[in-house]
Amino acid sequence: VSSISGQRIVVAGSGALGSAIAWRLQTAGANVTLADAAAPGDNASGIAAGMLAPAFEAVLDESSRDRFALLKAARDAWPAFVEGLEPFGGRLERCGAIWVGDEASQAETLAALRDTGAQADRLSAEETARLSPGLTAPAGSVFTSDDWRLDAGRMLAAMRDGFLAEGGQTRSADLASVADGAARLEDGEVLRADAVVLATGLAPESMSDAPPEARRLHPIKGQILRTGSGPTSGPAVRAKGVYVAPASGGAAVGATMEQGRGDRDIDPEVTERLRSLGAQLFPALATASVSAEAGVRASSPDGLPMAGRSSRAGIWLALGARRNGWLLAPMLAEVIAQGLAGEAAGPWAQLFDPLRFEP
Numbered sequence: 001v002s003s004i005s006g007q008r009i010v011v012a013g014s015g016a017l018g019s020a021i022a023w024r025l026q027t028a029g030a031n032v033t034l035a036d037a038a039a040p041g042d043n044a045s046g047i048a049a050g051m052l053a054p055a056f057e058a059v060l061d062e063s064s065r066d067r068f069a070l071l072k073a074a075r076d077a078w079p080a081f082v083e084g085l086e087p088f089g090g091r092l093e094r095c096g097a098i099w100v101g102d103e104a105s106q107a108e109t110l111a112a113l114r115d116t117g118a119q120a121d122r123l124s125a126e127e128t129a130r131l132s133p134g135l136t137a138p139a140g141s142v143f144t145s146d147d148w149r150l151d152a153g154r155m156l157a158a159m160r161d162g163f164l165a166e167g168g169q170t171r172s173a174d175l176a177s178v179a180d181g182a183a184r185l186e187d188g189e190v191l192r193a194d195a196v197v198l199a200t201g202l203a204p205e206s207m208s209d210a211p212p213e214a215r216r217l218h219p220i221k222g223q224i225l226r227t228g229s230g231p232t233s234g235p236a237v238r239a240k241g242v243y244v245a246p247a248s249g250g251a252a253v254g255a256t257m258e259q260g261r262g263d264r265d266i267d268p269e270v271t272e273r274l275r276s277l278g279a280q281l282f283p284a285l286a287t288a289s290v291s292a293e294a295g296v297r298a299s300s301p302d303g304l305p306m307a308g309r310s311s312r313a314g315i316w317l318a319l320g321a322r323r324n325g326w327l328l329a330p331m332l333a334e335v336i337a338q339g340l341a342g343e344a345a346g347p348w349a350q351l352f353d354p355l356r357f358e359p
């Protein structure tokens with residue numbers, strides 16, 4: 001049994017997963033270097049809506065069906081994780097989430113939420129209006145207290161600041177290769193490393209010798225709108241084909257799921273469609289200023305992440321979090337920390353084994 005303390009770890013990728021892992025390992029006494037050529041937040045994690053949504057994901061996303069218990073356990077890893085980040089501005093909003101739609105869709109959603117094991121209730125039009133000012137919901141809504149939120153940009157900054165305050169180091173360069181206990185960055189710097197963690201979303205393009213199992217991941221592009229308007233607090237609002245997630249600077253309206261697309265181009269037609277769907281919920285969005293952003297999610301064949309030891313000695317993977325990278329980040333950081341410490345894997349770790357697709 002080894003301990004994390006004193007281990008030299010290089011984490012490649014400073015999105016939700018890499019940042020959570022770097023923070024977790026550094027606070028456990030490791031000497032972590034977090035390497036990423038991209039500017040902080042210039043990734044899927046930085047544009048995400050920040051919903052921590054075990055309930056609605058288990059009901060609305062085909063590939064998360066029947067995974068409520070897992071997703072809820074991931075959510076429940078957040079409070080302890082965020083505690084040390086509070087001085088750096090890390091905060092959870094335990095605000096619940098609501099579904100808005102006609103009578104039939106509400107009845108169906110209520111039943112589906114309860115079937116999956118989530119808490120769920122009907123709210124009247126008046127109750128809905130109190131919870132989410134500005135929302136048009138004449139038929140009321142379905143509320144679950146099981147879904148929470150965070151501000152993605154703010155949480156990324158909190159993890160980074162906390163990590164630096166704990167003595168962690170950052171590099172503005174991508175990882176190029178790993179060999180013989182050394183990580184080589186694209187700018188030529190070589191870092192001694194007892195272990196390297198790839199948290200690069202998809203397999204890192206810059207690395208010719210990435211573990212082959214990482215090539216099983218595929219991209220899913222997502223476009224999302226930032227508005228200068230809409231709700232700044234309260235529950236995320238879900239409806240057919242759209243969600244509106246409150247954020248301090250103005251709501252996020254999302255999002256597309258474009259299978260196989262790894263680009264970040266903005267499609268004006270998509271922007272207009274999201275705006276008009278969002279405006280059906282919050283009429284103020286019809287005339288609000290919006291800016292569109294795109295990010296690339298990474299998915300494995302079964303929709304669950306790869307987190308754990310790879311087929312290459314000294315290389316660990318934390319990839320493929322698909323559309324729940326924020327929800328899963330503390331749980332996956334724990335899986336990596338336990339693995340590096342040589343501790344027994346927790347109850348969920350086996351599901352994330354990067355080698356599960358290999359013959």
Ligand SMILES: Cc1cc2nc3c(=O)[nH]c(=O)nc-3n(C[C@H](O)[C@H](O)[C@H](O)COP(=O)(O)OP(=O)(O)OC[C@H]3O[C@@H](n4cnc5c(N)ncnc54)[C@H](O)[C@@H]3O)c2cc1C
Binds near residue numbers: 036
């Ligand atoms: C529109 C949209 C909305 C979303 N909403 C939510 C939500 O509400 N809730 C939720 O839980 N999830 C959401 N997601 C999903 C979530 O954003 C992802 O699952 C999560 O961001 C994945 O985090 P990550 O750290 O694995 O990858 P990323 O955020 O993609 O970060 C990977 C990083 O690795 C870096 N990198 C790449 N190659 C190298 C290399 N060779 N060396 C070093 N660094 C490298 C990149 O520059 C990047 O910064 C959303 C996604 C999208 C696109």
